[in-house]
Amino acid sequence: MSEGSQIIKGHYQGQRGPLFGLAFVTALLTMLTLGIYRFWGKTRIRRYIWSSVSGDGDSFEYTGTGLEKFLGFLVAIVLLAVYLGAVQMILFFFGLTLFAEPTSPEMALAQMGGFYLTFLAVVPLIFFAQYRARRYKLARSRWRGVRFGAEKGAWGYALRAMGHWLLTILTLGLMLPRQTFWLEKYKTDRSWYGDGRFVQEGRWSALYGAMKHLFIGVGLVLAAVVALALQSPVVGGVLAAVGYVWAMVGFISYRVRAFIYLTEHKVLDDGIRFEARPETRTIIGLVIVGSLVVSLIMGVVFAVLAALASMVVGPAMMAPGPGHIVGLVLMMGLYLGALLMGGALSLVWIVQPVIAHVVGAITVRGADRLADIRQRVHDSGADAEGFADALDVGGAI
């Protein structure tokens, strides 16, 4: 084999049944333990999904433990309790002192909304937690027995993320590609597989091409505004509706195409390159079909629950004695169980198919060099994602 000729294709072999069982049981345990089991639950779901992903027949491995996540969470809680409790109240206090008398219900509502500005105090922490969570996940991922990893740099990331977001917002989204590229580069350039380093190449302005459909959608909405200003409500309404849907699809298309560009301009260990061919239309199709299936199943489940409530639980609640408490608890239990089922179903029908599509669309070139990559040392994982768990920025998996 000549240098750099070996190709590895991504492969996903997770199944619906086992993942649904896992997700439902862990969600049930999470509910019964008032949320404590969620660290173990998330870990077990990750183990399943990681082990479903393979390259050249070798599966990925997730080695994180629920216990270390719980311990990290406890540490994060101590720090966040002090910070959030105090900051939130002080911000609320300043919110109060800036108060003017509301003259209309809208204004009263707006002022109540203003109180949620306390959210701003959390923003730097959210970015910090996101970087830390990524570092932890990489540190607990292995392939062929070799660890992935990321360098420290969560505060640097939080600072840059806030700057880029501010710029993007101030330019009404025109600087979005710049933000996407530089934040990805910050993360990629600090990521490792064993002793092999990832490098993000490419230019940020190249991502403008990926924004094409987003621009068309926004353009249509602007045209709708013009049409409405020119007193043609029908044209304006149609343009607005089309533009809105176009922009939504355009946003997904941007994310997919940006992912492709960024992945194809990543280099590992000076010579291993990647190819990514996920398709926007496939992903949208998977999400739509998945959502339909989930809502259909949930519709049936809730209809059965409602019938059960009116025929069995209802009469039991009318009966004298402790019947009404039992009926109420039973109904609440069934209702929560149905909600848990909804969560598990969307993991199985929406999240997993999208992951499977993206993994299957990735190709690694120059894979012969992988054999030269050496193990890297263990990373304690700092707070083991505790901040992300506390602030709930982890996402589905």
Next chain:
Amino acid sequence: MQDAVGGTYFDGRSAGRHPVDVVLDEAAGELVLTGASLDAPQRWPLARLRAQGDHARRDALTLALHAPSNDESPRDTARLTLADSGMISRIRALCPDLDRSDLAGGTTRKLMLRGVAALAAVGLILFFILPRMADTLAMLIPVEREAAFGKAVTAQIERALGAAKLGELTCEGPEGRAALDAMIARLTEGQDLQYELDVKVLDHGMLNAFAAPGGQVVVMRGLLDKSGGPDAVAAVLAHEIGHVERRDATRHALRAAGSAGLLSMLLGDVTGGTIAVFLGERLIRASYTREAEAEADAFALRMLNAAGIDSAAMAGFFEEIGKDEGKGPQLPAYFATHPASEARAQAARDNARTQGTTSPVLSADQWTALKGICG
């Protein structure tokens, strides 16, 4: 000794792949790995074999060795993947500890220490620091700002009760208003209050009254209908004025702002968590509130005594609420925002016995007018 089967070995030092022949030596209790790219045969004791849990691939088994390490789990870094179903079921039968998740030494101690630290920090924040801060901050807010906030709160409540536009539910019957003002004047006469009271009646059947920040007091029509008499309404009003003077509503809003976020963080945003957050919030609020209610009751009794109004009506009112509470499913007293009504009624009765001469707060005509304030 069984036949050799193929496997894939990763040495944990590099990402190189080593095809190996694996033999299960049951007599020695070992897996023996041999391969051209291995320096020497590897011998894996069966007792130390551990499998990857929650693995998606049923047709393959990935093994690691239990070994002391500084890693997240006590495991050696080398891995062996087997795909031979006969070998896999044999290993499963021979290794009872295959699915064990071993803990590193000192884990229990670490767990206890951090658990206690986290509970202590949260408890300290929720029950000590936040209440103290809220008390201090509530005193620092300028009265006019507080009043503005109070108006926003009452506006919010009016909307929640179904008012399409502000002031729609406010009852403004002129004779009723005059009776209400007379009642307030009687109660507050000679009292040195820091707030200018703004009492209004809302047209709603709920048996309730509340104090919003900054001197706003809202009385529901249901209270006038069902309370049993003007003296009882005066007692409730005096109680709410007690809340106003102590800035309880502002204090509670500040506390809630601090503790709500903290609680949802603790319990996670899971399905059961939302309910737990709600109950937890109620529990914490109840512990603040019970103290505040007791203080407001004491304030009300002092106010009734000063105005010469019989507090027996207050006792009667509490007994009435007590009966209502008995009807529904009984919630533990901790979850109720008000202290047990029986004890409060008793306090009002005891006070009534020590009162000197009293007179009704309103004349019969005035009371009729007040009851008709909503037209």
